[in-house]
Amino acid sequence: TSAPSSRPQFGTRFLTDPRQVFQHNAWDNVEWTDEQEATAKKKVLENSQPLPPEKQEEYDSRANEYWNGFYTIHENRFFKDRHWLFTEFPELAPQCSLNHESHPGASGAVESQQNSQDGEQSGEHAALSHTDGDFPGSSATYRILEVGCGVGNTVFPILKTNNDPGLFVYCCDFSSTAVELVKSNPEYDPGRCYAFVHDLSDVEANYPIPDGTLDVIVLIFVLSALHPKKMQASISRLARLLKPGGVMLLRDYGRYDMAQLRFKKGRCLAENFYVRGDGTQVYFFTQDELHELFTQAKLEKVQNLVDRRLQVNRGKQLTMYRVWIQCKKKDNKSVSNWLY
Numbered sequence: 001t002s003a004p005s006s007r008p009q010f011g012t013r014f015l016t017d018p019r020q021v022f023q024h025n026a027w028d029n030v031e032w033t034d035e036q037e038a039t040a041k042k043k044v045l046e047n048s049q050p051l052p053p054e055k056q057e058e059y060d061s062r063a064n065e066y067w068n069g070f071y072t073i074h075e076n077r078f079f080k081d082r083h084w085l086f087t088e089f090p091e092l093a094p095q096c097s098l099n100h101e102s103h104p105g106a107s108g109a110v111e112s113q114q115n116s117q118d119g120e121q122s123g124e125h126a127a128l129s130h131t132d133g134d135f136p137g138s139s140a141t142y143r144i145l146e147v148g149c150g151v152g153n154t155v156f157p158i159l160k161t162n163n164d165p166g167l168f169v170y171c172c173d174f175s176s177t178a179v180e181l182v183k184s185n186p187e188y189d190p191g192r193c194y195a196f197v198h199d200l201s202d203v204e205a206n207y208p209i210p211d212g213t214l215d216v217i218v219l220i221f222v223l224s225a226l227h228p229k230k231m232q233a234s235i236s237r238l239a240r241l242l243k244p245g246g247v248m249l250l251r252d253y254g255r256y257d258m259a260q261l262r263f264k265k266g267r268c269l270a271e272n273f274y275v276r277g278d279g280t281q282v283y284f285f286t287q288d289e290l291h292e293l294f295t296q297a298k299l300e301k302v303q304n305l306v307d308r309r310l311q312v313n314r315g316k317q318l319t320m321y322r323v324w325i326q327c328k329k330k331d332n333k334s335v336s337n338w339l340y
């Protein structure tokens, strides 16, 4: 069910002659040999001895502090704007007939992260009342929420590109440092955007938006930061926010991505789930796992594909195999209403 679909938006630079590998910086849609897959599997197994439960618990309970530390150090110098966004996800600016070039290497910048510090969540939207039907962006006609927005490298391009007067963009992150950086950005316009601190894995916490009101939810390299045991409830909770027919868009790490193979012994927290040197955590998905998570949340598959790229460091003559997964899932409430 979750086999790769066709992916016309992705790049089309294919490596047909292996002798040409260092002629370009990246190659699209690279095939993995069985041998390469087996080597990757072996490497993962070698480093799959999990850390003791108390260590795991510590990383998990302080996860937002580690991310605060990351943003305190890097501020907004990481995760630069992605021009591929609108090619891969036209839903973010549906009325714009953009003629973007094919995808120039997606989100490879996400793997190098450092130290931690502390910070705390503000729960600032708790005071907002939904009872009178009024909420930020309540009069909007097209609502997008980005979860785990970091410093806004998706949000600001959306605000710039999507000039629909009915647009309202929500964005949240459990790092209060990241949210502060979003709010202090000169492009932050409270008339079109609302940033708030929120922990995706806290399924009891309220969002400042009623259920059934969002057209699009975006998750870019965020679900992978959650402990795998928290993923299902978090996705199911988010799905409730979608309007009938609304879509959830995800791009995240795929199994055997270079970043996974680079983890050394002593960094594994659970199967395919690791802690980086800076205390932030990361999971590596298969297409089937994502398919299952979304299906359980009653979302219907529109797209589930794997993007395998070969990145090349021509100077150092190094090759790096990246694996990303991209999904689009549609709320099918209207379908089930109709069926019943």
Ligand SMILES: C[S@@+](CC[C@H](N)C(=O)[O-])C[C@H]1O[C@@H](n2cnc3c(N)ncnc32)[C@H](O)[C@@H]1O
Binding pocket: 063, 067, 079, 110, 147, 148, 149, 150, 151, 152, 153, 154, 172, 173, 174, 175, 178, 198, 199, 200, 201, 202, 219, 220, 221, 222, 225, 226
């Ligand atoms: C790899 S970064 C990606 C940031 C952003 N989406 C981007 O692509 O630039 C992961 C982000 O998810 C946030 N995050 C991790 N776990 C979260 C959670 N449980 N709730 C909300 N945000 C979370 C982190 O603070 C961080 O900003």
